[in-house]
Amino acid sequence: MASLPKRIIKETERLASDPVPGISAEPHEDNLRYFAVTIEGPEESPYENGVFELELYLPDDYPMEAPKVRFLTRIYHPNIDRLGRICLDVLKNNWSPALQIRTVLLSIQALLASPNPNDPLANDVAEEWIKNEELAISKAKEWTKLYAGKR
Amino acid sequence: MSGVLQAGLLKKDQRVKDTVLVKLLESLICSICHDLMFVPVMTQCGHNYCYDCLSSWFDSNSNELSCPQCRASISDPPSLNSVLQQWLVHIIELVGPDEDSEEFKTLLSAKESSEKSYRFDEKNDLFGGVFKTSAMGVVDEDDDGILRCSNCHWELEDDVGDTCPHCNSRIRSRMSQPRRGGFEDEEDEEDGDEDSETGSDMELEDDISRSLVHYRLRVRELADTLRRDRGHNDRQLFMQGTTAAGVPFYFPDYALYLSTDYSLSEEERSRRLRLVRNLESELEEDSPNSPGHGHTHSYFNPRTHNHQYEDDEVSEDTDHIDMDYDDDRDDMDDMDDDHAPRDDPEGGIIDLEAEVDEDEDEGSGRDSAESGHDSDYYERHDGGFVSGDSLDDAPVGEDALEDEEDEDQEDQEDQEEDNSDDSHDRQESSHRRKRFHVVLDSEDE
Numbered sequence: 001m002a003s004l005p006k007r008i009i010k011e012t013e014r015l016a017s018d019p020v021p022g023i024s025a026e027p028h029e030d031n032l033r034y035f036a037v038t039i040e041g042p043e044e045s046p047y048e049n050g051v052f053e054l055e056l057y058l059p060d061d062y063p064m065e066a067p068k069v070r071f072l073t074r075i076y077h078p079n080i081d082r083l084g085r086i087c088l089d090v091l092k093n094n095w096s097p098a099l100q101i102r103t104v105l106l107s108i109q110a111l112l113a114s115p116n117p118n119d120p121l122a123n124d125v126a127e128e129w130i131k132n133e134e135l136a137i138s139k140a141k142e143w144t145k146l147y148a149g150k151r
Numbered sequence: 152m153s154g155v156l157q158a159g160l161l162k163k164d165q166r167v168k169d170t171v172l173v174k175l176l177e178s179l180i181c182s183i184c185h186d187l188m189f190v191p192v193m194t195q196c197g198h199n200y201c202y203d204c205l206s207s208w209f210d211s212n213s214n215e216l217s218c219p220q221c222r223a224s225i226s227d228p229p230s231l232n233s234v235l236q237q238w239l240v241h242i243i244e245l246v247g248p249d250e251d252s253e254e255f256k257t258l259l260s261a262k263e264s265s266e267k268s269y270r271f272d273e274k275n276d277l278f279g280g281v282f283k284t285s286a287m288g289v290v291d292e293d294d295d296g297i298l299r300c301s302n303c304h305w306e307l308e309d310d311v312g313d314t315c316p317h318c319n320s321r322i323r324s325r326m327s328q329p330r331r332g333g334f335e336d337e338e339d340e341e342d343g344d345e346d347s348e349t350g351s352d353m354e355l356e357d358d359i360s361r362s363l364v365h366y367r368l369r370v371r372e373l374a375d376t377l378r379r380d381r382g383h384n385d386r387q388l389f390m391q392g393t394t395a396a397g398v399p400f401y402f403p404d405y406a407l408y409l410s411t412d413y414s415l416s417e418e419e420r421s422r423r424l425r426l427v428r429n430l431e432s433e434l435e436e437d438s439p440n441s442p443g444h445g446h447t448h449s450y451f452n453p454r455t456h457n458h459q460y461e462d463d464e465v466s467e468d469t470d471h472i473d474m475d476y477d478d479d480r481d482d483m484d485d486m487d488d489d490h491a492p493r494d495d496p497e498g499g500i501i502d503l504e505a506e507v508d509e510d511e512d513e514g515s516g517r518d519s520a521e522s523g524h525d526s527d528y529y530e531r532h533d534g535g536f537v538s539g540d541s542l543d544d545a546p547v548g549e550d551a552l553e554d555e556e557d558e559d560q561e562d563q564e565d566q567e568e569d570n571s572d573d574s575h576d577r578q579e580s581s582h583r584r585k586r587f588h589v590v591l592d593s594e595d596e
Contacts, residue, residue: 007185063183064211097208098182098219118419 004032008058011101023105025056033058037069039105041148042113046140047075050148054084054108056101066095067104076136076143078117078126086111087121179239182220183208187258189265191235196223199232202269206278213281228282231269 012032015025022040027033037054041047053072059065069091071084079087090099090107120126129136160171181188183204190202198220200208209216216225243262247255276283287301298307305317 005184007183010185061211064207094222096217096219096222097204 005062007063008032015102020102020106023102023109025101025105033062035101037105039109039112041144042109045113046137047077047112047144047148050144052112052148056105058101063097063100066091066099067101069104069108074143074147076125076140077112078115078120078122078129079111081122085121087119175238176242179235179242187239187262188235189239189262190269191232191239192229193232193235194218194223194225194229195227196221196225199235200229201265202231202272203265205229206272209278209281216281226287228277 012027022042023038025035025037027035035056035058037056039052039054041050041052050073052075055070055072057068059068069086071080071086073084074082075084081087086108088107088111090096090104115129117126117129125136128139160168178199179187179191181191181199181201181204183200186201188199188201191199192202192205193199194205196218198218200219205219208219217223218225243259272278288298288307289301290296290298299305300307300315300318300320302320303315303318305315307315
């Protein structure tokens with residue numbers, strides 16, 4: 001693999017020295033482009049008190065190309081599908097090289113705080129979310145307890 | 152004034168001075184590579200990046216050149232920010248004599264190579280030539296509504312790649328924004344997902360008008376494919392179907408198309424439908440002369456809205472508004488005639504050829520009187536004036552297509568032929584034509 005760009009080294013250092021509250025991201029020993037990420041569910045959201053594990057990979061073209069991010073912990077959310085893929089504009093068309101790992105993870109945390117069932121990735125979840133929001137929220141809470149309990 | 156600031160700052164304690172220094176150094180950091188900008192270039196929106204970084208961002212995202220920090224679309228080549236460059240040079244010169252570490256040597260060689268690469272590109276093509284050889288796809292609703300290359304005005308079909316088949320310019324912002332400039336595009340895009348659901352009705356109307364342009368292009372493409380693939384020269388039929396409730400529909404119907412767009416929520420669908428219907432009824436009131444056809448045929452109607460919004464934006468059009476508006480409405484009436492099932496001898500199936508004939512007819516009337524410079528489209532693009540004749544150089548096989556779509560740029564000869572052929576159609580729409588001529592007269596004065 002080509003040598004690690006300076007920007008990635010800087011970002012990694014800053015994530016360790018000045019972490020974002022509720023978010024952690026650590027590079028894998030063997031592959032410094034691969035990060036193990038945890039995000040705490042935002043307060044007053046159905047995901048409160050949950051700790052979600054994600055994986056983040058920086059492609060060779062990063063920062064010209066967006067990082068690839070996926071949930072490893074199961075989550076009941078209209079914009080996150082069963083495989084953990086995330087429907088978020090900044091990870092796709094709206095990526096910009098001025099964004100970075102920390103801003104992407106903050107955006108994902110914000111997505112947990114405000115699900116958008118009108119732009120769904122998990123159609124069944126979005127449908128339930130629109131039909132009966134209360135039920136969907138209680139289900140999201142249940143899943144959070146079940147899969148994202150603090151260790 | 153600067154004296155006050157300088158004296159004030161010098162009085163402050165060291166901590167404040169250090170903060171200022173750190174801030175100053177931060178302003179020399181590129182937000183793409185997170186390192187010093189040895190060759191800072193500034194975009195038209197005022198953001199600075201290393202020349203190399205911005206260049207590779209443009210390279211990897213060349214369809215839509217945008218500022219990484221604010222996403223504003225970038226149409227002009229960013230220019231060297233020599234103030235920032237000088238600051239960095241000063242700092243390096245001050246620090247230099249006391250530094251002989253490896254790191255500092257690396258810094259100096261990085262500076263050297265950045266400057267070298269910029270000087271090299273400066274002599275050749277800055278930014279890989281993206282600003283030299285690129286154009287925008289533009290649609291002029293007042294003219295023919297066809298997506299064209301802003302450089303040579305060649306028609307851009309859906310299936311061509313990122314380059315204009317005529318002048319080889321790379322097409323930026325293809326399809327995504329018919330004729331709107333700079334920041335507004337970007338704001339629209341940024342608002343994107345959220346606003347399409349919650350935006351104001353004004354924004355939604357813009358959105359619908361734009362969707363309509365795409366839709367029209369797609370319908371035309373479908374018609375062309377049908378014609379080409381089946382090799383028919385005779386009348387070509389359009390699609391017909393039935394809704395769940397048993398109401399027959401005809402494919403070029405925008406409202407219906409919208410109502411079956413299941414990527415939208417139900418609420419959003421009905422909201423958009425309501426808007427389309429409103430635009431429709433506005434048109435009905437506006438043109439008492441228009442034939443009383445069914446409400447389902449809204450395919451062309453939202454174009455009225457397009458005019459309003461374009462007229463608002465492009466102030467130099469003011470002189471032409473009345474003319475364009477009227478003459479386009481004629482156009483729409485004609486179109487709608489075609490799509491109204493009760494007018495059709497084939498039992499309510501849309502007939503595409505009829506539409507084509509009508510267009511040729513229309514084009515002839517217009518061109519003979521206006522000697523080819525009627526369209527404000529051409530006036531807006533200085534230096535790129537294209538006369539109707541150049542468009543007639545198209546290969547013979549595409550004649551039918553050109554006829555249909557370049558209604559405004561017909562050759563004089565063709566028109567005279569058409570005039571005699573279509574005398575029947577002519578009578579049918581004579582009342583509209585009269586109005587049209589009146590408008591032309593005033594234009595001539």
